[in-house]
Amino acid sequence: MFVNKTISLLPPQHISNSQRFSTTFFTSLPPQPSLHQIKQTHAHVVVSGHHARFIRHILSLLSLSSLFPFPLRYSVLIFDSIAFPTVFTFNSIIRCHAKANSSPSRSLALYSSMRRRFLKPNEHTFNFVLHACSKKTNNGKSSDSGVQIHAHVIKLGYACHVFVRNALIHFYCECSSVDSAKRVFEEDTLSSNVVTWNSILAGLVRNGEVRVAEKVFDEMPERDVVSWSTMIMGYVQNGIFKDGFECFRVMMERGLRPNLSIFLTLLSASAQLGLLAYGRFIHSIIESLRFPVIVPIGNALVDMYGKCGCIEEAKVLFDGMLKKDVQTWNVMICGLASHDRAKEALVLFQKFVSGGFSPTNVTFVGVLYACSRAGLVSEGKHYFKLMVDGYGIQPEVKHYGCMVDLLARAGLIGEAIQLIDTMTVTPDPVIWGTLLDACKFHGLVEMGEKIGNKLIQLDPTSSGHYVQLVGIYAKARKWEDAVRVRRLMVEGVTSKVAGWSSIEVQGRVHFFLAGDTNHECSSDIYKMLDTIGLRIIEAELLNEISS
Structure with missing residues (x-):
């Protein structure tokens, strides 16, 4: 049954009873009609025998189908039933194709057909065609077509619209031609x-031009929550976390209500950096604003608390x-695994499966990682086989990495090497590095030497x-070889980008760059590092004497 809310479409003043009934039936559609309701109305218009006289109804049906997620085939059938399509009609069907993520070529073909009928496109036409050209294609031809459409825009006088x-x-911007986007923007800033x-x-x-974006942001005559969200996301995605949180603070001071994107971005940044105080602060704002804790927010909060060491809160x-x-389940399983709570992670996995969910590759990364951390060899083998044979998930590098680590920790170096040899993907340096650590732990000098030299060949700058x-x-007391490798390291690791780390102390985030002395406490920090280094050497010497 249709609800009482209506949308005004076509109420002519003087019409017959049957026509009036058809119009009433049509205008009784709700603001967001379902496909079933649209088809009911369409059928009534056709059956009533007023298809030709009520062509405006058919046009309105096509317009509705372009606004809501209806099947593209249905929209095409409506379009094909119109003998003399207008610009409005073409705009609607072009929009349908653009929204359906179909090939841009179809939208362009419709645009060409409209031009061959000597119909002049309007601003909506170009809006929909360019939207279609923004879709990614394998051959990149949509980019060339979009440039041609740009030429039509200029020719027909819509460049200032x-x-x-x-x-x-x-x-x-979608086609990664930011310089062209800048030129369009700068041509007429008043028409913005x-x-x-x-x-x-x-x-x-x-495009990574955060500082240029920052300047544009400062010059904006008007900003909305999307502007702030874009800027915050830009800072975070480009590693400028401090500025991202500061931008959020200023936004809150100005009384703007954050959107979902901002909360997800900042919670993700807090999780990546382990910034518990910032994560709690964002959580408190979500609660104070009574922001609905929908699934994405819940997932982000569970992930943040798990990665910040608060697994119980997670x-x-x-x-x-x-x-x-x-x-949600993946985040919790991975969180438990990273906190060495393998049994709980595996129990949760069983609940996950019994609840009717299908595991993904990420689910099995968490499960295999849990087995690896706890040394559960037989369980790890079982779940690896279940992943491949039971769910048809092809192993990726992370899955193999967990299995190699599991086998290597258990001293099953031969099995680990055999697994690497049968990998369906190319092993990365992390997998070989895992095996190298195991060789050191188990005293396998000859094998470790081979793997170590292989790693150096793969990545000489690490x-x-x-x-x-x-x-x-x-460990094998081969001091000459140790000195030789150290010399190789000095010669080979010359262009390596310095690593950085961060730590949160009393609500303040401290960033450290390798070899940097800019921190206010750098002198005390380096003294402490020297002390720690000496204590490690003393401990190793005492360990060797006692053994």
Whole structure:
């Protein structure tokens, strides 16, 4: 039954009773009709015998089908039933194709057909066609077609129309032509609205030009929550976490209500950096604003608390979530695994499966990692086989890495090497490094030497591989080889990008760059590092004497 809310479509003043009944039936559609309701109305228009006289109804049906997620085939059938399509009709069907993520070529073909009928496109036409050209294709031809459409925009005098300008900027940004987007933006800054500024802002951020985006952001005559969200995301995605949190603080001071994207971005940043105080702060704002804790927010909170070392709080949140999706379970399983709670992770996996969910590759990364951390060899083999044979999931590097680590920790080096030899993907340096650590632990000098040299060949700029090999030689008392590898390290690791780390102390985040002395407490820090180094050497010497 249709609800009483109606949308005004076509109420002519003087019509027959049958026509009036048809019009009433049509206008009784709710604001967001279902496909079934649309088809009912369509059928009534056709059966009533007024298809030709009520062509405006058919046009409205096509327009509705372009607004809501209806099957593309149905929209095409309506379009094909119209003998003399207008610009409005073409716009609707082009929009349907653009929304359906179908090939841009179909939208362009419709545009060409419209032009061959000597119909002049309007601003909506270009908006929809450029949206279609923004879709990614394998051959890249949509980018060339979009440039041709840009030429038509200029020829037909729509270059200053704000909606068309927005579509052009979005198109060029989607096609990674940020310089072209900049040129369109700078051609006429007066013919711009907040969407125009947000579009160029998003393009700059995606291109990694955060500082340029920052300047554009400062110059914006008007900002909305999308503007702030884009800027915060830009900072975080480009590793400028401090500025991202500061931008959020300023936004809150100005009284703007954060959106879902902002919360997810900041919770993700807190999780990546282990910034518990910041994560708690974001959580408190979510609660104070009574922001609905929908599944994505719940997942982000569980992930944040798990990665920040508060697995119990993560469990409480997980248990309290009324709705859970596959990612919710994955986050909790991986969180338990990383906290050495393998038994709980495996029990949770069983609940996950018995609840009717299908595991993904991420689920099995968590399960295999749990087995690896706990040394559960037989369980690990079982789940690895279950993943491949039971669920048809092809192992990826992370799955193999967990299994190699599991076997190597248990001293099953031969099995680990055999697994690497049968891998369906190329083993990365992390897998070989895992095996090298096991060789050092179990005193397998000859095998460790082979693997170490292989690693150095794979990635000569990584100092970690040299250090691992030096450790093996030192443990075997092959001092000459240890010195030789150290010299190789000094010669080979010259262009390595310095690593950085961070720590949160009393609500303040401290960043450290390898070899840096800019921190206010750098002198005391390096003294403590020297002390720690001496104590490690003393402990190793005492261990060797006692053994």
